[in-house]
Amino acid sequence: MSVDERAPAMDEAVLPPVPARRRAPSPAGAVVVIVPLTLTIALGLWGIRRKNTMWGDEAVTYQVAHRDLSQIWLTAQHIDLVHALHYAVMHGIFGLFGGGLLTLRLPSVLAMSVAASGVGLLGLRLAGPRVGLLAGLVFPLLPQVQKYAQEGRSYAMVCALVTWATYALVVSVPQRARWRWAVYGSTMLLACLLHEFAVLALVAHGVTLVVSRVPRPVLRAWSAAAAGVVAGLAPLAIFSAGQSEQVSWIGGPVRLQYFVVGAVVGVVCALAPLGRRGPVPLSALAVPILVLPGLLLLITSLVKPLFVDRYVLFGNIGIALLLGAWMDYFHRRQRASHNAWIAWTAAVVALAALVQPSLSLRTPQSRSNDATAIGDAVREEGRPGDGLLYVSGRYRAWTAADPEDTRSLTDLALAQDPVSSNTLAGVELPAQEIAARMLEFDRIVAVRDPAGAPAPTDPQNEAKTSTLRRHFREYGTTHVNGARVTVYVRDRDPS
Template identity: 85%
Template sequence: MSVDERAPAVARTVSPPVPARRPSPSLGKAVVVIAPLSLTIALGLWGIRRQNTMWGDESVTYQLAHRDLSQIWHTAQHIDLVHALYYAVMHELFDLFGPGLLTLRLPSVLAMSVAASGVGLLALHLAGPRAGLLAGLVFPLLPQVQKYAQEGRSYAMVCALVTWATYALVVSVPHRARWRWAVYGFTMLLACLLHEFAVLALVAHGVTLAVSRVPRPVLRAWSVAAAGVVAGLLPLAIYSAGQSGQVSWIDGPVRLRYLLIVAVVGVACARAPLGARGPVRLSALAVPILVLPGLLLLTASLVKPLFVDRYVVYSNIGIALLLGAWMDYFHRRQRSSRIAWVAAVAVLAALVPPSLSLRTPQSRSNDATAIGAAVRKEGRPGDGLLYLTGQHRILTAANPEDTRLLTDLALAQDPASSNTLAGVELPAQEIAARMLEFDRIVAVRATRAHSPANPREEAKTSALRRHFRECRTTHVNGARITVYVRDHGHVPRAGVITAPVSVGCGSFE
């Protein structure tokens, strides 16, 4: 038999090529969910105790969440109504897992982790799996996200709810099922009840749908859901408007630079063609939620200063989506990945210093733990304790042992029994009279705080100026602790010179 005759037989024995196995879509989605979740948890647990310190707002959470639910509700009638739901949630968590810094901050870590997964799924839906993974991993690296993932406040929970409401919005557009819009509306309402300014994300969603030119039935469905959110939020907004004095400390935009930087970077990224999957484009979703909430808050600040960066921390959803999609676009355009790797390493290196500093007590505007410890160190048992102003009593409330041996000179009713944050103070004349009964007074002043012009505060400062002299001042993060001693010889008779008799300054060790 010739070679040519054997060839067909040989050919029949060769197996056909096996087609390359494509990765499972469900596997890709799992990676997009799990990788950002894991990274956010890891970064959140890194230095979560901040050297066992607590800042003032966290101290408020800690105090109020340890009260009964009825007390939380009664307190909310006077102040902090906007955070009442969050305090109730934290109350239940403290009951389940016990008090402590971990219980205070872990809910925020987990909430921001859930937000990171939502960001990844959003980018996956709008621009593909690689963009989804990159956006989900970028999100927890953002400094503002790292900061509020470790705070015992509501902002991480609000961010998670806005993220998943945004995802519900995007997936509801093509399907138009009523239950999907109901889920969107409920999630947005819950975010708004945790913090009113989450409603600004609702405006961004409306702009997204408008520029995307979605069909009228979709706009109608969104309008119904949005109206439900506004109606559900309206009672809270009306009642909390009467408590606007609690944001009187805002005298201008607080930490605006970060938002401006990420807005400029995000708009620059949006100039590239970033994904075109589905009726809603990624840029049309990301740019409004990045820019509009902060811009609207700044506009409102022309009437009354309201802008604080943490009120719109969910704007980071937009920059993460844009950066993730842009990196995906850049990777597809570059034949060599070396430039991409160099850029990624440079960005990570730039993030190291802020990531380290965010895990120190100095990264917050005050350190309630250090303030309380300084009061404890400077005071002697039986000394008078004076807060300038009385609202700053919360700065030493993190650990009641710090002030247990001192006498609060102005306090008439403690915070818990009066259903307030800082208690109820005595009339001005009684405060001044009580001050004269003490030879030493430890005074607590918040840094950069303006003393309100009211009789109580004027009586405190007047009595200190006329009857006491400053002995020494200790500066801590967020406050000044000053020891005053009684100057018994400060008022000489006419024509008579008396030597001042005063008490020593030594601290009690």
């Protein structure tokens, strides 16, 4: 064989190996993130202004977040320590984007959108792309999610953080890398610092790992992360326990029916063979986070009422995952059946049933009170120089969001305003001084509780009501959502 004949073979021998082609990344991950996120943003922006109204808790967020950071901290020493971090976050957002109504609510819209994408990824990780997409689409359609996506409070942010902490948990189970557990712990801690009842999700995560029979090293890693969360939350929990009067208004479970219906539906869905593709079964993750936090609050309420549906808003992660997995299971069963049209009919009926709640949630009447309407009524009924009387101090905090409503009136009970006193409602005069000041006016605009509400029993409010009853007569009352605004005139008749 000649040298020329051997050359090609030698050239081929020294050629570098051709690298194997990488498989193109699956678009499923992008779809289960982008589609739910887009839908949630669209639903969140729909009717976000609610006719330019805000309810009482939002009004508190609005006025406290406009204070300096030092004032926010000093206020938290007196009241609302559990929301101090949220007020500080909103203070920064107001400083960057202005302090309007949209700025108050847009962070919640974006947070809930991030939560929806996290739900989609959880479904993808635990049961496949179709479950991820279905769960991510179900989540923003839930009435409770739509409601709190449009509120200037911390609950949507807490829900987003718990969602992504849950995803970090699921990812950490097979990987076991320390930095992943650090991400999980820090995300959970941040959620708890925004609202301390987020720690109930930590309990649900522990039950998930135990039920799933994960290896002991995983349980030890989770226990270390959980201990860090509890240690970080402990100072807030201890000091906020001294402000327990903040939840004294809870006389019993608030909107319990939503939790009960969701828990029952979720457990029924979990009875189906939903399968397992991830490091933990989908049911083992979804059922505890749906049921346990609310159940623990209900048990605690036997001693002290604490159950409010928004405190466990993150439970909607569980119902969305279970409904998405159940729809996927039903689709697989009916795919080759002539009864598949039943599934489509049921889906259309379910969507139609959500239309009315979605519409009503975007009206001022959908909230338990309307601070804007109260301020409007005070402005319309009051005349320059009239006295202004808050029979309950919380109404002063609500109307402080728009001072123009009360600027021409004289607050008869106020000794020190909310900002200078580092409080929400200010400091009031002693009872005798309030009564004396009331008698200096011939016309008083009083903001009172709705008819049928229990009357305040503290000395200041008793002095207000007794003086009105003895020396004034009712001229007219405007009933608004959450309050009554009554004009009183001085009764000059000695009889």
